[in-house]
Amino acid sequence: MSDARHAGPDLPDRDDALALLRGMLLIRRFEEKSAELYTQEKIRGFLHLYIGQEAIAAGAIGVLRPEDAIVATYREHGHALARGISADAVMAEMFGKVEGCSLGRGGSMHIFDAATRFYGGNAIVGGGLPLAVGLALADKMQNRSRVTACFFGEGAVAEGEFHESLNLAALWNLPVLFCCENNLYAMGTALERSESEVDVSLKAASYQIPAWPIDGMDVLAVRDATRRAVDAVRQGGGPYFLEFRTYRFRPHSMFDAELYREKDEVETWKRRDPIPAFSTRMFDAGVVAPEDVAMLETDVEGEIDRAVRFAEEGTLEPVEDLLRHVYTERTEP
Amino acid sequence: MSDARHAGPDLPDRDDALALLRGMLLIRRFEEKSAELYTQEKIRGFLHLYIGQEAIAAGAIGVLRPEDAIVATYREHGHALARGISADAVMAEMFGKVEGCSLGRGGSMHIFDAATRFYGGNAIVGGGLPLAVGLALADKMQNRSRVTACFFGEGAVAEGEFHESLNLAALWNLPVLFCCENNLYAMGTALERSESEVDVSLKAASYQIPAWPIDGMDVLAVRDATRRAVDAVRQGGGPYFLEFRTYRFRPHSMFDAELYREKDEVETWKRRDPIPAFSTRMFDAGVVAPEDVAMLETDVEGEIDRAVRFAEEGTLEPVEDLLRHVYTERTEP
């Protein structure tokens, strides 16, 4: 792993680079559109944007196999899209329509999809970690070489559930990949104001879990680290912990006045925007041309426009169905 | 600290040695008597004996000042006695009598005493740690140089409250002394079956808290380490963590069939019994004579007999008072 961090991953080929770029762009534009729709009150509730962190979902999730599982947080549109859940289904969900991936019952914070083993969409900070441990336990007990990737923010590190879950995963040698997206803030609380030990990887290592900090603004670094980690996990090496160092460019949610950080700091980080960083690098290496990006933009725009239309045209669940899905509907024998 | 561990503490003088020995003996005999009274059904509920661990309470608690605070667990008779709560009051408590330190409402697991700042007696594993953090926070905010000593077993290390509390104490630089009594088992669960990292001190250190393992069977080592730690804490150095390595000679509680450990292991540890270990050493060094111990035994026996009599003769709270002490009784203005 340390080799990888020094040598750096290989340059991707054109198709690969375009796919990565498209992955990030789709999330970026989707999120920008969501913000717009929120101000139009088409999307309601809490909305947490992933802008700035796209390299992580786009880089890491592509490494997973279809049979692997994902557990995420309320800031999970990016992960959902990267996993291949359609923009249609995610957008419709945020519109509260039946065509949404959770029937409109979940909203922005609760994207779920059985087909891609996407287990949410958990709005309790730290709440997804025990779930991921359990999914991995089930795989281990059933001798399946599947991986469960669990995404969470660095704010979750302070929660008791983090501690208990990492210990369980390590103690039982379970196939969990812990992906901590360290964007330096939990709402308005900076990491150094919430942790006595700010080196998150070091904390994870205290459970005897291999743990590395990774540049989360570099999609190739993310992918490369994830590959190595996933391989180790799949081969039965037990849990792995990756700390992706990143930054959210937008407010925590749509209600945040951002009193807790300097504009300067935001601007400095924006200079490391993962999308231009990657595209510029690909231009420089001659792998991708600016025209390609323009084409991707058009393509992505189309996909999102269609998603918005799909969501607009979606239907509302009949009010009479209010009490459904509290318990499983069984067809009587 | 490491110096201390290598060089070893100074030899105590006669009075000092006798006091330490008496402290341990009092706990040992008190616990033996309690076991007897439990089989006679004078003491009921759960009863957790401290036998084997006496060097810790006797060695550590003597270091504290009257204004310091103590938080303990359900295995806390030893700590209560070492703190100077009378055997009478503890015994009467276990008899469920009004003369007990908690009016008989608490029982064996809930020894409390405002006069000595003894904050219980918590029967939720890990539940006392946040409390200790808060007591220390109050001291810090009020600029008092008091120390809060928080005792707990190694089983608590797996709890989320352990993690959250250590982080808070370190983050806020609070005067807490965490005293982990590592007796290797949490009920029937051996440490290596519950922690991926079995070096408890190493775990604590991951919060940036200075942490040392100490031989918990050596009352002088315990006292010496505690002194240094308490000094550091009192001087504003923030929390400190001591892992006392020890063993409980008796079953977890009176209901335990001890299926989970070998008789041999118990016997091996009993050879390190802190009481004979210390007295033999004091004999060898010529500090204390065997006759002294015989005298102490008689003295302690008397104290315990009186305590039992006190408890026997105690009174039951009137049933009409059942609903008292749910809310504070205020004398109306």
Add this chain to the structure above:
Amino acid sequence: MSSAAGEGPVRTLTYREAVREALCEALREDDRVFLMGEDVGRYGGCYAVSKGMLEEFGEERIRDTPLSESAFVGAGIGAALGGMRPIVEVMTVNFSLLALDQIVNTAATLLHMSGGQFSVPLVVRMATGGGRQLAAQHSHSLEGWYAHIPGIKIVTPATLEDARGMLRTALEDPDPVLIFENVMLYNLEGTLAENAGAVPIEGARVLRSGEDVSLITYGGSLYKTLEAAEALQSEGVTADVIDLRSLRPLDDDTILASVRRTRRAVIVDEGWRTGSISAEIMARIGERLFWEMDAPIERVCSAEVPMPYARHLEEAALPSVPEIVAAAMRTQSRAG
């Protein structure tokens, strides 16, 4: 105390043994089933319920956990999603408060939040109740409190049949089922049919029939209530005794059918009086049978005090047979 329903051959055993039999059967018959919790393995279970099971099933399936209630209950949810059929033992209801986030915010909501995609076939067992002088932190009776939460089911086996038979049905249920075993029942001895097996987890059961009052209860209070019914009989008052068996859902039909007939009711439960499940039952009877009642509904609950250690105080805090009898007698006197 408890006796077999059927006619076939019977045998004598304890409630504890009945639970263990159910666990062993479930593990034997379905590879997906496993038991996980603090000290279920090496120690043999805090209440000796799983004693010997480690030897038969091995440590993968009789899985000792660290003291991490939130994580291992959550891991149970995850394992259920992953195709297993976990039985999570939370040693006692008192410690389940540490896992409440996982139970209320995840187990109970996941199916709904996912628009019906993810069922959580999880079974959680826990010991509940007072009466053993374990004082304020170890004597809660919170099963009625849990019954407030939509998305989970709450069952309270009080008889050997139910101790033996509810687990199987709970495991077949696609949704989270919490099984509350009253600590005072583990040593209860009784007879059970040789071929005793699965029983429904829903539906109350009328254990005794009478004309004058409906005594409605569950779990640890059932035997006190049966005793009270016996005492009432000798005073010429005959009572229906209903074992609720399930607190969520409540079996309105059985409750209402009985009360409609007797026109008087006493609810007995070990929860603290305010907001206990008895209040809900009183509310439902009031809603549906207002015009038919002949007397105010009575309830006998625990006193509103953290449980005191001292025996005489604990006894005074818990529902007692004389209190039940007195409450039932009050329903018999006419006019206000």
Add this chain to the structure above:
Amino acid sequence: MSSAAGEGPVRTLTYREAVREALCEALREDDRVFLMGEDVGRYGGCYAVSKGMLEEFGEERIRDTPLSESAFVGAGIGAALGGMRPIVEVMTVNFSLLALDQIVNTAATLLHMSGGQFSVPLVVRMATGGGRQLAAQHSHSLEGWYAHIPGIKIVTPATLEDARGMLRTALEDPDPVLIFENVMLYNLEGTLAENAGAVPIEGARVLRSGEDVSLITYGGSLYKTLEAAEALQSEGVTADVIDLRSLRPLDDDTILASVRRTRRAVIVDEGWRTGSISAEIMARIGERLFWEMDAPIERVCSAEVPMPYARHLEEAALPSVPEIVAAAMRTQSRAG
């Protein structure tokens, strides 16, 4: 909507501002008071309640915490024992489930377990309630559920007076007081006397008087209920509207006095129907006024479903004005 009781000079402000004023006053007047919780400082409070307070009081007294609900609630208990007067803000009731062990097993029991030695003068504030499309994990209304626990007090300020005045009294109380602020009220605007100050934390208040039915409610449902009373008036039905203000203890006297007069009652609360505080109130009325009631007691609660995100479903799940009116009208029709 809300208006000042007295005659003196008044001013206009929001519920949020009233809470903030109360906080500032408490911190100014008593050195022992401090506010601690997630994002109360730098961020200004999740609901902007404590905005600006960091600047005035500094980071020791407006203390941002890590995401560690159990530890910082427990630290609040410890700090209270240590002579401080902590106000712990748990961002919302939803996350308080992570701290429930500290609340139920320690804050509520400590005084009792210690035989009356250790009072816990702790104040915990939390936002509660649905209505903002925050879905199943962020919309709980559990204040009525908390009211089951002896040893704590539960208050639910619904008016500006109470938002402004209950905190002070809660801080003077020697025992743990949980203050539930309904999220839908923060933007509520109204007038308040210039000199508004402390108000009792116990005792219900009759906000409107009528003859035909008692509408009993609290918190976020108060304004819906007042609206319903208005609507009922135009149908010729006049109603008492009772703001419970405190859910533990409940003010039986005020409730019973009203119902004794109107002989009919509707309870409105946002908890899930089964086991909600409404059930307890119905039980108490039934126990005390059985012979005096003219109609079954009605309740309007939340549907028994984890809160759906979609707006129309959330609206359908929550108590509504038409439902309250309909329930009240049902109490007016005679016979069964």
